[in-house]
Amino acid sequence: MREALALAREMLGLTSPNPAVGCLIVRDGRVVGRGATARGGRPHAETQALAEAGEHARGATAIVSFEPCAHQGQTPPCARALIEAGIARVVIGCTDPYPAVRGRGIAMLRRAGIETVVGVLEQDCRRLNEGFIMRVTRGRPFALLKLAMTLDGRIAAANGDSHWVSSPASRRLVHQWRRECDAVIVGAGTVIADNPRLTCRLPGGRDPLRVVVDSRLRCPPEQRVFRQRSAAPTLLATAAEHVRRAQRRYGERTTIVGLPRSSRGLDLKRLMRELARRGVCRVMFEGGAHLAASALAAGIIDRVAFFLAPKILGSGMPAVDGLSAATMRRALPVAATTAQAVGDDWLIQGDIVTDRRRSAFAGDRSVSASA
Template sequence: MNDDSRWLAAAAALAARARPLSRPNPGVGALLVKDGRVLARGWTQEGGRPHAEAVALGLAGDAAHGATLYVTLEPCAHQSPRGPSCADLICAARPARVVIGCMDPDPRTSGAGLARIRAAGIAAEYLHSPACEESLAGYLLQRTQGRPHVTLKLALSLDGCIAMASGESQWITGAEARAHTHAQRARSDAILVGGGTLRADTPRLDVRLPGLEARSPTRWVLTRGTVPEGWNALPSPEAIRDMDAVQYLFVEGGAGAAAAFLKARLVDRLLIYRAPILVGGRPGLGDYGLCALSQAHGRWSLVERRALGSDTLEVYSAR
């Protein structure tokens, strides 16, 4: 990686602080760098304003002149009642150079942000950054496909079970894996289970990590029936296109809901927590429509593996 790619990757890591509080706006990260030193940094604030660039430029003040601004997403070019466009703020701050890691598919900005900055005599370029695209996955899917990014979580025994034959499931995994799951909940706009899981377990689906309790996502259940107070009904996986302002959906199970989303080809990321136990109970995944074993191959790429206490986490992305 060259220096530009490294700084963009650092800005993408910074953008994680915006998720999911920046909704309905994307979570963007920005860094102002001069002579290899970070002058200021910013990320999209709660409720979507101020934007990452505005935060970083405001902190840097006059020091932004002559620096390089790294931004994960193309600076916005449209005016808003909530504040000026980031492209205009950049033009006024006069950095020497702007590097962005992802073009904005929003038609109000697409290409116009870079064009406005260049017209002001500031060098501006797009450098494709997988790290930036990954950090904006939910926003990009909403803009291009009209649906949220979907993560499917499965907590399994070594023999692929999510519960004993009796239905007992608390707990398959240990405390470290459960804490990691709660951190993933805190990064999601919405969380979903199947109707069977809701009836059998009455799950809370909240975030129980100290300091992050307020980040509990909205609760959804996959059902065409009525739902309890505080829950939302999703009639089918395809109906995620009607989930307003949801960029990141976390599907926690059970086997039927997991199979339904996989069958609809609407899972973008798999989190598989595997405990070193044998249960001989209820399988973690139902039939999701494969007609031949060959259809199962080539669908997933392993992107991360780590130990969480005595358990193992594997993360896969859809190909």
């Protein structure tokens, strides 16, 4: 299963709106077929592994990181393909919550008399496709908030300079995350201050969709994010009344989406739903401070990844500006935290605790009207 997961991980960020899945066919202790979901989600991992295994699939074990599909899509269901290939045993990482599958793939295999084991490395398998699972079960992408800050929690100097807060090793890791995400999101303040490209500059990497949140069209159209050559488009989210003006201002290469406003700017929950509708499973918020606060307050951030660089500024922009939890009890709790050294920095990661946050913030309008 670890090897199946490794195959799937290679394709993360390339298979949306489908999950990234890995599959091995094992016969007499030898791997006779390997497959991973292809770019764009097809062919599926099982199809490719079975094709490689050929006749060796008869009587073999299939190890697959995600429940095989049970519905007729553009291709026949994978559960049926496994049955027809004569597979004797199937080992599955986790179930697929997609309504047309949701246990039906497992049931189909068992009805055909195939021994089917479910839940091997289940947490790892679920985590790999947390974006797909979030989109299917909650109608929004999985969201990571990434920020690089000094030891005293500043993401930019007082003059707006943030080049660079973190070490080259940390920045390389962020490029890998861009490759694994379907979209990255920044606020207008970041586009104006940093003129970022938001591309993936790793060899063989692929650019994510770039999303700029700018309710008043403050971003100059000359900024790189609107002008650069990239296989992936840039999407500008703005207030509904500015859509036509935005189309003229940013040109045809920028996709414009109109959104309603919330108390903090554009309605980020609506933006998440709109991105999910476009097949986006996994997004990374890349700042700045005000967008980070709004996204946290809106309850749409699932995980934080903060790089702590061994520097102290003493002034400048706080990492999260405007969340304003009035007491320690009201601070946003982060669970399952890990810390690891990356280059000169420490990377602290953790999951936002949703239920406790809801109750802790209940009635606190200074924190969020919508959390």
